[in-house]
Amino acid sequence: MSAATVDAGSGDATPAAQPVALLCPACGAINEPNARFCEECGTQLGDLIEVSGDTATEPEDIPERATSAVIPAPARRACVYCGGSIADDGYCELCGKPAQSERDHWQEAPAAWVGGVCDRGIRHEINEDAMALSAEPQAGSFAVLVVCDGVSSTPGSDVASLAAARAATALLAEGRVADTAAGLDSEQAQARWSGRMLTAGEHASAAIYEAIGELATRTNPPSCTFAAAVIDGPLVVVGSVGDSRVYWIGDEGHSRQLSTDDSWSQEMMAHGMSRQQAENAPQAHSITRWLGADSPDEKPQVVPTYPTGAGWVLVCSDGLWNYCSDARDLEELVHRIVGSVGSNPVTIASTLVDWANEQGGQDNITAALARFDSVVSTAAPAAGV
Template structure:
């Protein structure tokens, strides 16, 4: 097994386990900082809010703070490669500019792209992660919402099919501050699940033990995510309607996949051939109606369709994820997504057809496939934030362990 590299975003417990996606622009969980001689608070140029010295985005309005990274003249380099570090060699006299996420052009001082004319997006509005060549995802604000309350966090072993964690959280849009809740929850859960890999390697991996261990770990990840929300939102936790989010997670440990869910973000098994399946069960009004005999089309098109019955947050009635272990057969994809994607294509077989069509056009790179799925959802209207995270799952013949 190749050596595994840790990331400062993933908490100390995960050190030395798997390599999470590098994302310097969105980093909020940091290692102990070297004390600066003069830590000066950062004033937001848009709204005037005073932010912490190391803040990357304004806590009040979300505007990007601090230095901007110089962009290459090559349009293809507009989106930073996943895992790329900021260019420390940039001269202080070189007038650094941000890259346009649409075309790779330079963002002018007025906040619009000099090449295509579109307004700049912050990295919180749109970003991608690729912790390994076989795992990747894209998180996007969509078209209709002013801010991106979706979040994701990914981690993976470089060896395809060995080990991966994919977590997607969707902030509840009716509660201000849910963008902070979702990001904190996704990162905390991924950190805890990634740390479990070390236990897996140490204790062995018989079927019953692995399923039990990862099921317990998934429940603990929900608890860690909830605790991270409390810490991230501070005094907002005391509100009548505090920030909250959904939770969908998948752990891939060789042939075993363990999924967990709270709310209506989902995990799907997208088979290359044969039957695709939704692996999680929604906590929602529409799911309850379908359980009582209403058709999927009727339930998911009703006005109350996206009313969730469980969530993560200070006022949650039950934060424990529903956990399901499974052994997919054949080759395919594990897809973790928010309702911004599945709302336009809910049925597993229909979603599989969409994924197959996209793969036929752009190839099997998980980030490119995720990006195309996000683009497709925006073409359907982009009514919500959209997140798609994928892991390639090649054919594995699973032989159950025999009792000693």
């Protein structure tokens, strides 16, 4: 649909300025005007080359035709690790690390008590993990943490994971506004959030379908896992599809995995195989459920719980728990990190990511944390932690 603007001086209608597409400087692909990352290669966009709507019509013509109708890009990019400038040789002038896009390594901190880091790892060429966080400023009041891990065997799963994480977080965050106005009691809140978590899985899967376009018709379309936690005062509601996980890490122990994997290894453990054997078998990371166009069941497994005491809610991809699966081992690691770097969630998450890379960084790594200090009242139905 076209639009027109009216010139105030003459009253003549003149065509409105149309959004201009962004030309990726790395691969030459044309992206939507508001895109932050290249859909083809993942390079961070933004203040880059803009291509007018009447330029290239064929991909191979883009670099040549765009030269006469572009706005020059800024001279230097910022390093995603330290903020320094990327030199012409592709390395940071300050820390010396190679240039990476924001998708390769980024962090979010919607509030002082909630934060996360998403990292490409060492072995993978692109980051197919994604996270999206939302939180109110007051510690322990309300937060949403979502982590999705793209299935690496299907190209385009990085697009799927980001779309799913953002869609689910947006839907869950909107629910807070409705509940605040309604003034729900604890039992009503538990039922409401459990239902919303199921809906979040549906919205995330629908967002994937929309984001991947014609790729949805492939035999093996882009897909991802899903792990989410909603903190609403003393209540924590967890949802999961696949093998990304949610853990409770208590300050005084009693840590445990709150989510249950949909995977071959989980099924083997249910039949008596030890965790060590199951999670080190060749089929260990074969998931039995996922989100995407060919999902057999997109409804998350939902677990509401009321943690007693203080601790951390940790949502992570298998790039982290690969190296520290058991909740007690992960508790020891988190406690050691907190004792070393303090209680800032982003700093803790960053240190967890660094630790996973030191173990080999075989996969993309995401860790998102929320500080939990609420103590359940005697009237609330305590569950499991």
